[in-house]
Amino acid sequence: MPDSKMDETKKKKKKTAECCGYPISIFFIVVNEFCERFSYYGMRAVLVLYFRYFLLWDDDLATSIYHAFVALCYLTPILGAIIADSWLGKFKTIIYLSIVYAVGQVVMAVSTIHDITDANRDGTPDNFTLHIALSMLGLVLIALGTGGIKPCVAAFGGDQFQEHQSRQLNTFFSVFYLCINAGSLLSTLITPVLRAQECGIHTQQQCYPLAFGVPAALMVVSLVVFIAGSGMYTKTAPEGNIMGSVCKCIWFALNNRFRHRSDIYPKREHWMDWAEEKYDKLLIAQIKMVLKVLFLYIPLPMFWTLFDQKGSRWTLQATTMTGDFGGFVLQPDQMQTVNPILILTLVPIMDRIIFPLIKKCGLNFSPLKRMTVGMLFAATAFIAAALVQMEIDKTLPNFPSSSESQLKVVNMHSESLIVTVPSQEPLLIGSFESSPDYITFDQQDIRLAFNTTPEINKDLSLIKGSRQTLIIPSEPAEMYLKEDIKSKPKEGKNAVRFVNGWTAYLNITNLESSLQPSETSNYTLVSQGMRKFTLTDGIQSCEFSRKFGFGSSYTFLIPSDLFSTDCESIKEIEDMQPNSVHMALQIPQYFLITTGEVMFSVTGLQFSYSQAPKNMKSVLQAGWLCTNAVGNIIVLIVAELGKLPKQWAEYVLFASLLVAVSIIFSIMAYFYTYIDPAEIEAEILKQQETDPDKKKKKETLEMEEKENEQEIKQTKI
């Protein structure tokens, strides 16, 4: 940094107002982070639902676009860091990109107003292309904004501290992390509730505009708060195209090394020293510092690969468990809120009790050791997840493999039937009853015999890898096959269907269409709790209520005396029993992974700041965030390619991989020497001052500058 600029920074640092030893400007930065994370996580909480139920995309498309968006959010930090360190400085970059971000959130909220294209006022948008175009534009702007400012805000916060505030600087990163999680916790609780409201101009629909509008408003608040602190910040000026200089310097060093590869040339201590012919010693030293840290980052994505499965695999695991806590019921995706809740409790405990205690015991728990231990905690969390999975597997139905078929028989006939099934004892099935469980067949084509008069022999061609039910209506000769669900219903919901044994058509609430006599409905998904169905044939009606748990499946048999028994004679066949393993069993794995996160992530944030040269703080923050992006990409690849037959085995595989990676990381960390970049930079600057050659060059430069200034003055006169 030119001396004049350095003096400017120092002058500004002197003016910084303090409160309890902290720069007051920090207050604006942490509130800004809280609002920004509220905005980001709030929007993310309802994004997949918006894709699925507003844009009507299928599950695969909705999930792919969602993951692509998250990956983009972790790739754009590089762009933000380059803009900040090389061109605009962190302050202006945060302001400009926050404006882009807020505009993105507003565009996204507008895209969710169905009324803007609902000309025929039927409650669904008429021009999906416009809604899709607007939402994609909004998401790109949001990714640019959130990713772009992310490395700058943490580094800008660090810049506010002076040399005597190193203890407070470390605490700052913990408080910063607390704000992230407080924002994310509140928004993940609030935005789904906002979405569940009904709103609209012409028709009342799920209130996506409110669910996306509130995060947009929070982003505007975040920007206003940040600007409000403007007069108090320490703003380090950018030093020109630093990234360009870094790339050119590395390229020159590599080329120069290659040109002098012969043994006749004396070796140099570091390959970057081959840039000395052309580049400043300070720049070379700074690049060495950055490269050393980036090298250390290579194994880190593996941690994020495990960590980010909280939102996917672990949530899926929760859908196969029960969330009834007595006083309240937790939905599977709400289990994720355990992470920010634990962060809010664990960070203070670690900072105030655990780390000081370890220090008191005389142990050197250095940042890199903490990160290694953090990785091991995450690995243990996956072992805990595997154990829980084994418990769940014991309770899961025996689904058919890809070479097997399964069959159940439902008898809606007024008399009992004896069914002869290949390689089985004959089955006696009472009227309005079903065979006890699914029968598994290795072959696709089977022949069943029924003791009706006359006897019926039925050839069936079953579907491999599927579960089917053979419905025998009041006229057994008209029997037909219906395909059943072959996995647990999504999101912990319950799949229900009805077989109409009533003599006329029936309308049933929640079903897509009316049911003809003897017809079986498709499945409809209902959430946990008390659910009511009204059945009517247009003349008479009755109500049927039932309490559901999580993840069950039922076939309800409607008898011919439906209305005379006021719906009470409806018979229930349990096709899949409700989940019985409790979601509370996931708490240990959440506890372990969050402890790992506190040790790994908070420390990594701090480490990336402390080990970066002053002009590349944002770049190293971006490098740190990039490890997260790579981790997410690994999740996507593994999810596509490496599907193991047993989920618990996949958890154990991930845990083993992370243990292996943490061993490699600990070896790399052993050879890493912690540095004080400011000290090294000052030392080199001092050397350059005393270097006669440099001194001369500097004097000439200063003389030239003075001459230039005089010339400008004279031209003005």
Ligand SMILES: NCCCC[C@H](N)C(=O)NCC(=O)O
């Ligand atoms: N809905 C879960 C939010 C988890 C937040 C996570 N613990 C975290 O701190 N992430 C870092 C970030 O910058 O968002």
